[in-house]
Amino acid sequence: MSNYLSISDILVSNEKVPCKFLHDLPKMGFLDPSAADDDLKAGTNVEIPLWLAESLQSRRPPLVSVDLPKIYKDAYREILNADACTVDMHKLGQYFYELGCYVAKHDIKGEVAATLENTFKQRFRMLLSASVSTDTLSTMQPLxxxxxxxxxxxxxxENALSAWLQRGDCPLTTANMVANHRKRKRAEMEMF
Known part of the structure; x- marks a missing residue:
């Protein structure tokens, strides 16, 4: 799922996710900007980059439990399931789908994956119809x-297809193989 050399994947994995630390961590208080101690206490909630959260959770025993970012919680899910076409996706998260794919494995109920799929289906129809007309693409909610x-x-x-159709120098014709096949089938049918 991750691509080591992809700039967009690097940006996605650098998005911050809320985590709860399960153990005391000495000399890690700098991760919590509101901490007065040098140590990070168990039960502290901190937002850390996704790549760090996943590496801390994959340890045995896990040091953190990853929580869903607010854009994937119930309130936003209801809005997206109602009408995703009216949502400003740029404000919600520039890498909404990519981050959602990473975060979906931390969702116990599996609702994030369903919301991502539903949102994509709704917005894809809108994008597809708007791509035919470039003026409607600029009037849509930010993507x-x-x-x-x-x-x-x-x-x-769409532009390449319309240019090809307007060229007109090579009209579409039936291939010889298809025409011969039809003649052979007709001849076989007439025999019976």
Whole structure:
């Protein structure tokens, strides 16, 4: 799922997620900006980068428990499931889908994955219809990074298709193999 050399994947894994420390950690108080001690006490809630949270959770025994970021909790899920097309995805999270894929494994109920899928389906229809007309793409709610990439690719494909259709120098014709196959099938049918 992760790509070591991908800049966008590096940016996604650097997003901060809320974590609860399960053990006392000496000399790690600098992770909590509100801490007065040099030590980090068990039960402290801190937002740390995703890459650090996953490495601390994968240790035996785990040092942290990862909580869902607020954009994947119930309140936002209800908004996204109701009508995802009206949501400003850039404000919600520039890497909403990518971070959601990472965070989904920390969701016990499995609702994050379902919300990601539903949101993508709703917004994909909107992107697809808007890619045919470039003026509607600019009037849409701001898009996430992956949606901008998909919208640009769809608009490029639409432009290439319309240019090819307008060329007119090579009309579509039936291939000889297909025409011969039809003749052979017709001949076989007439025999019976």
């Amino acid at each position: 996430s990074a992956s949606e901008r990439k998909r919208a640009a690719a769809a608009a490029s494909s």
